Amino acid sequence: MTQSKNEMSDRHEARNIKDNRWQKIFSDASSRLTNHFPRAGSSFLDSIIIPLLSNPLLANIGKRINRRIVRRIKSFRRFLVISDIHIGDGVFLQSVLTGLRDFFPDAQVDYLVSKTVYPLIAGNPEATTIYPIFFGDGPYPPAESLKALQELYSKEKYDLCLNMCPFIRNRDIAPGGRGVLNFKTHTPTLLRNEHKPGPINHFSYQNYRFTRDWLSLVAIPVRAESFKGVGLTLSDSAVEKGESFAATVGQAPDQPVILFNPDTASRFTLIPFDRQVEFLLRLSRFQVSILLGEGHTEAGIGLRLKAALPASLQEKVSIIPAALPLDAYSALIDRCDVFISGDTGPLHIAAARKFSASGRHAFRNRTAILSIFGATLARMSGYDSFQPGYLPANQDAPSWCYSAKSPCRNITCLNKMYKTCPKVRCFEEMDVAGMADRIREYLDLMATEKALGHGVASGR
Numbered sequence: 489m490t491q492s493k494n495e496m497s498d499r500h501e502a503r504n505i506k507d508n509r510w511q512k513i514f515s516d517a518s519s520r521l522t523n524h525f526p527r528a529g530s531s532f533l534d535s536i537i538i539p540l541l542s543n544p545l546l547a548n549i550g551k552r553i554n555r556r557i558v559r560r561i562k563s564f565r566r567f568l569v570i571s572d573i574h575i576g577d578g579v580f581l582q583s584v585l586t587g588l589r590d591f592f593p594d595a596q597v598d599y600l601v602s603k604t605v606y607p608l609i610a611g612n613p614e615a616t617t618i619y620p621i622f623f624g625d626g627p628y629p630p631a632e633s634l635k636a637l638q639e640l641y642s643k644e645k646y647d648l649c650l651n652m653c654p655f656i657r658n659r660d661i662a663p664g665g666r667g668v669l670n671f672k673t674h675t676p677t678l679l680r681n682e683h684k685p686g687p688i689n690h691f692s693y694q695n696y697r698f699t700r701d702w703l704s705l706v707a708i709p710v711r712a713e714s715f716k717g718v719g720l721t722l723s724d725s726a727v728e729k730g731e732s733f734a735a736t737v738g739q740a741p742d743q744p745v746i747l748f749n750p751d752t753a754s755r756f757t758l759i760p761f762d763r764q765v766e767f768l769l770r771l772s773r774f775q776v777s778i779l780l781g782e783g784h785t786e787a788g789i790g791l792r793l794k795a796a797l798p799a800s801l802q803e804k805v806s807i808i809p810a811a812l813p814l815d816a817y818s819a820l821i822d823r824c825d826v827f828i829s830g831d832t833g834p835l836h837i838a839a840a841r842k843f844s845a846s847g848r849h850a851f852r853n854r855t856a857i858l859s860i861f862g863a864t865l866a867r868m869s870g871y872d873s874f875q876p877g878y879l880p881a882n883q884d885a886p887s888w889c890y891s892a893k894s895p896c897r898n899i900t901c902l903n904k905m906y907k908t909c910p911k912v913r914c915f916e917e918m919d920v921a922g923m924a925d926r927i928r929e930y931l932d933l934m935a936t937e938k939a940l941g942h943g944v945a946s947g948r
Contacts, residue, residue, distance in 0.1 A: 508906075515906035522896035523910055530898035537899050542679035550673030557669055558702050561647050566596045568641065568649040570656060571605075573622040573629055574753075575814070575833030576869075578605035579840055580692035581652050582718040585614040587699030588650075590709045598644070600637065607815040608837065611721030611845035628655045637661060652695060674698045679899070681877070682867065689867045690879035692718060692836075717882025719841040722819050727849050729812070730819030737779070737806040744776050744931050747808075747821055747838075749829035750790055751783040756863035756904045756914050757831040758786060763918050765796045767828075770924035772801040774931060779824065781834075782810040818842070822851045825885075825934065826927055828858045831869050835859050839871045839881035856885040856930055858923060862914030863901040866891040888926060893917035 522529035540546075567588055571581040578601040588597050599615040606620035621636045622629050629637075634656070641649065641661055649661055649668045658665025674694060681689040688694075696715045703709075748768065752758045759767075772778060783789035787810070794805045808817065818837050821827055827838040835857070842851035859870045870889030872878035881887035892915040901907065901914075 511903070512906050515900060515903060516908045518898075518900045519908040519910075522898065526896035526913060530896045533898040533900055538679055538682075541899075542676045544676070547676035550676070554669055554673055554702055555705065557667065558648070558706050561667065561706070563647050564592055564595065564703075564707060566598075566644060566646045566648075567592070568598050568600070568644070568646040570600045570637070570649065570651050570653050570661070571602075572653045573602050573633075573655070575602065575605045576836040577652070577691075578602055579608060579720065579833070579836040580690075580718055581695055582609060582612060582614070583692045583696035583715060584650055584652060584699050585612065586715060586718075587696045587703070589614045590700060590711050590713065591703045591707045593710060596644075598640075598646075600640075604814060607726070607813070608720045608722070608818055611723075611843070612719070613721075629653070634660055650699065669698075669702060671695060671698055678868065682865065685876045687877060688879050689877055690871075691868050693879050694868075717839065717841060717879065719843050719882065720818055720837065721843045721845045722815055722849075722851075723845050724848060726813065726815035727819045727844070729816035730823065733808070733812060733816065733820060734823055737777075744774075744825040744934060745779060745823065746771055746776050746826045746828065746927070747779040747781075747824040749781045749827070749832070749834045750793055751781055751786045752830040752832040753785050754863070754904045755912055756901065756907055756909070757861070759830050759860055759862070759918075760912075760915050761789070761793070761796075763915060763920055764793055766920045767924060768793055768797060768805070769801070770920065771927065772797060772804045774928055776804070776931065778805045779808050779820070780805050781808050784810055819851075821855055822853065824855055826856045826858065826930065828927075829860070831859065831861050831864045831866075835869075835871075839883065839887065841882040853883050854885045855881075855883050857881045857883065857887040858927065859887070859889050860918075860923070861889065861891045862894065862912075863897065863904050863907070865902060868902075886930065890919075890923055 518533055521533070569584045571578045585597055585599060588595065596616045597614065598617045598619060600619050600621055601609065602622040603620040606618060610618055612618065619640065622633050638661065647667065651658060651661060651668050652671045654672060658668040658670055661668050678689060678694060681687045693715060700709070700713065750759070750764050768778070780790045780794060782791060790807050794802055794807060797805065808820070819842070821838045822842045829835045829838065838855060838857050841853050844851065857871055861870055866889050867877050870878065871881040871887040872889040873880040873886045875889065878889060894914050894916050896913050
């Protein structure tokens, strides 16, 4: 049995290497180009790739395929939604469940996620069953996960599957990809939207729209479109662990709390260390308490950042241990007034509305969010209450999205997993002072409205 599993994993790994060989070659070549010619190279790549991938002909091919799939389905009672394997994607792809429930409130709607994200969404009432079958730190689902997916699909005999994972092929789910809608067919729309100021182009909203648009061909919605963002359903245990940690920190009850997440999963989204030190130095001079993540991918970065501050300011900073469970960390975010992060999973956790699984806890949902972007396109993953084309965070507080200036940012940066740029220029220019001033102005507004007995305007 063990041998067969090993053989299956070896074949799976060999297939991944083969399937993505050309993608890796292209990403390496584009990285070398922009490394030597930052501005000219990025302009060249955008001028070639964006018109090609957003071509109406390509879009129409995807539409014909999807139209054929949905119109061949005779019953709409059993749905399977496959999320990406990463934490943030598992959170914001819950929007697909909402889109399905807009049409079929009584249907079976199952959701496949990673084991890491499962505790955050296990109580989502829009899912019939949530299956935590994805695991591991790699970009691809392991062979064991694909086998479990295939067995589940065969057992439940789903009428329609929505495949939102770019690393799973439709034919890996069902023979010939029968009955599977793939979000990759929506790529031309996403790219075209980037050149239009109006449409909200966040992945979460566009996944919701993708679901509604195709179901509208075969059904009439029973509830109006009202998507404002996704939520997390947290257990009492998560809340208690978050409260317990907050109690050990001993924060001043009359001071606002800022949670600063210094870590991301990619060096192309990781804010440079010196810029983080500069930002923390400015924030720590405010009348605030600061919670600073210890770091996971960039292990120990929080401790190094705290040590880089003057001794007189270090006492304002408390380190959140990496060992704190993710659901407790999520509950802790709700206790904070401001959350600051780069493009990574905790950003989407912070932006999501928090709900109590037992109904015994009332969350604040008043965390303002500042997201800071490097390589990735901010409109697709960031949250902003004020800029057109952005999705606000699902909080009763404002959200702001800042995109650092980079001479070489281009459309290939979306696939940061394969980028090999020798020099990271993603954060070459950052207005740290301007971002700190924005936080200070918000904290001043909080203080004023608290004195007047009003709540802070959300900006939604």
